[in-house]
Amino acid sequence: MESAGPNTSGFVVSPIYQNVTLKANQASAHYAVDLQNTTAADQTFKLSTLDFGSLNDSGGVAFLGSSTSDFSKKYGLAKWMKLDDDTVIVPAGQTVKLGVTVDNSPSLVGGGHYGAILATAQTAPGDKAAQARVGVYAVLSSLILLLKEPSEAPGMAVVLQAHDGSWLAMPISVTDRFKNTGTVHVIPRGLVEVKDPRGKVVERGPLNVDSGIILPTASRTYQTQLMTLAGARVPGRYTITATYRIGNAAKSSTYVTTFFYLGPWGLTVGLALVVLALLIVIEWRFGLVRKSGLMQRLPRPRLRRRRA
Numbered sequence: 018m019e020s021a022g023p024n025t026s027g028f029v030v031s032p033i034y035q036n037v038t039l040k041a042n043q044a045s046a047h048y049a050v051d052l053q054n055t056t057a058a059d060q061t062f063k064l065s066t067l068d069f070g071s072l073n074d075s076g077g078v079a080f081l082g083s084s085t086s087d088f089s090k091k092y093g094l095a096k097w098m099k100l101d102d103d104t105v106i107v108p109a110g111q112t113v114k115l116g117v118t119v120d121n122s123p124s125l126v127g128g129g130h131y132g133a134i135l136a137t138a139q140t141a142p143g144d145k146a147a148q149a150r151v152g153v154y155a156v157l158s159s160l161i162l163l164l165k166e167p168s169e170a171p172g173m174a175v176v177l178q179a180h181d182g183s184w185l186a187m188p189i190s191v192t193d194r195f196k197n198t199g200t201v202h203v204i205p206r207g208l209v210e211v212k213d214p215r216g217k218v219v220e221r222g223p224l225n226v227d228s229g230i231i232l233p234t235a236s237r238t239y240q241t242q243l244m245t246l247a248g249a250r251v252p253g254r255y256t257i258t259a260t261y262r263i264g265n266a267a268k269s270s271t272y273v274t275t276f277f278y279l280g281p282w283g284l285t286v287g288l289a290l291v292v293l294a295l296l297i298v299i300e301w302r303f304g305l306v307r308k309s310g311l312m313q314r315l316p317r318p319r320l321r322r323r324r325a
Contacts (some may be wrong), residue, residue, distance in 0.1 A: 027056035027211030028107075030136060034160035042168050050115040050159040052136055054107040058224055061139040064115060068093035069133050069160060071235040074194070078160065079296050080133065088228060089213045092200075092233055094163055097125050105136075119163060127168040129201035129233055134160045162230070171263050172199035175272035178295055182259060184279045187211070187220065187249050193259050193272070194238045197231040204228055207261030207269065209241040214253035220245055222263060 026053040039046045054060050062067035068081040081089045101116035111247045117134060119125075138155040175194045191209045217273030220243040231237045241259075249255070249274065255278050262269040 019297065019316060023171075027054070028060065028136075028155050028157055029053040029055060030157040030159050032159065034162060037119065037161055037163045039119060039125075039163055039165045041119055041121075041127075045121055046119045046163070048119075048161065050117070050134055051112050052105070052107055052115055052157070053112040053116060054109055056273075057109050059108050061104065062136040063104055063139060064100050064102060065135045065137070066095040066098040066117075067133050067135055067158075068095045069131055071237070072233040073236050074238045076132075076231075076237050078158075082254050088234065092130055093129070094119065094130035094161065094188055096205060097122055097130075098132050098134075098161075100134070111187055113161075115239055117161070120162075121165070125165055129168070130163045130165065131202075131232060132163070133159070133160045147313075164201055169200050171201050173197050173203045173260055173261075173263060174262065174270070176236070178257065178259060178272055178274045178275065178320050180274075182276060182278070184277050186253075187245075187278065187280075188243060188257070188276075190243060191222070191241045191259070192238055193224070193241070193261075195261075196236045197230055197233050200233050202230050202232050203263045205239065205261050206231055206264060209243065209257065209259050211243065212256045212258070213249060213251045214255065215251060217247060219247045219249050219255075224259065249278060249280060253277070258305065282290045 029052075031053070035045050035048060037048055052062065052240040070079045070081050070086070070088045070092070071077070072079050081093070097117045097120050100107065101118075105115065107113045115134060115136070136157045136159075173195050175193050177194040179192045180188035181190055188211065191211075193206055193209070197203055207224040209222050209224055210218050213219050222243040224241050225239050225313055229237060229239065254275050257274050257276070259272045260269055261272070
């Protein structure tokens with residue numbers, strides 16, 4: 018199955034995903050999806066709905082089939098989605114709108130809910146029967162991320178932080194693993210900074226520049242590319258601070274880890290100090306021997322004369 022890409026076998030669905038808010042006193046919410054046919058032949062699509070979840074860490078989408086998973090039971094949306102049509106014909110070179118209504122049923126509890134429209138092409142490229150060419154027919158998807166009010170406050174936290182630096186090299190990137198601790202999807206925003214032992218910021222990078230979403234109960238890993246602001250010349254303990262918030266919220270949180278950086282100059286100075294220390298120890302030990310007079314009391318070897 019091929020799924021939601023911007024262009025699949027000459028067919029385009031847009032938007033790929035959209036956010037919808039359903040207020041408590043609102044009877045329903047209606048939204049539309051554009052389905053475009055860029056081929057030279059008319060195409061018939063069969064339409065359906067499906068719940069979707071998240072592939073942990075990768076941020077990918079997992080379609081949940083018959084909605085028997087625990088995630089679907091709590092956060093699924095397909096049950097409340099009604100398509101305007103089950104089948105649609107998209108003429109060559111044209112675009113057709115697909116309408117969907119979400120009913121505000123009492124059984125749809127507050128919080129986040131996630132469903133998708135699937136558009137399955139009934140013929141493969143070249144106007145050949147899709148069934149005769151297994152695996153090549155197009156299935157396009159458009160995702161809906163619905164927030165029904167009222168809902169609990171969103172929540173997330175960093176649970177792990179790692180970097181690609183070492184005690185001889187400063188990090189180029191920092192990886193943060195976030196966990197969604199609430200019942201609605203969240204988008205982390207923020208900044209990652211690296212500070213030297215004196216508190217000076219030497220590296221910095223924006224967090225989640227692609228606006229990646231984390232669904233409820235899921236985790237996701239974000240890699241931040243760092244930009245060098247100043248040279249790291251001071252050896253010692255450096256700190257990595259991720260300052261993050263949910264979307265455009267005013268309140269932010271921090272997650273801090275540390276690492277030891279020596280660097281080329283620090284390594285040179287360290288080796289020089291080790292050599293100096295060894296010389297001092299050697300001189301001290303031999304100095305004690307000389308002061309004790311032990312060298313004078315040692316027996317001298319006797320030489321034997323040979324007879325002619």
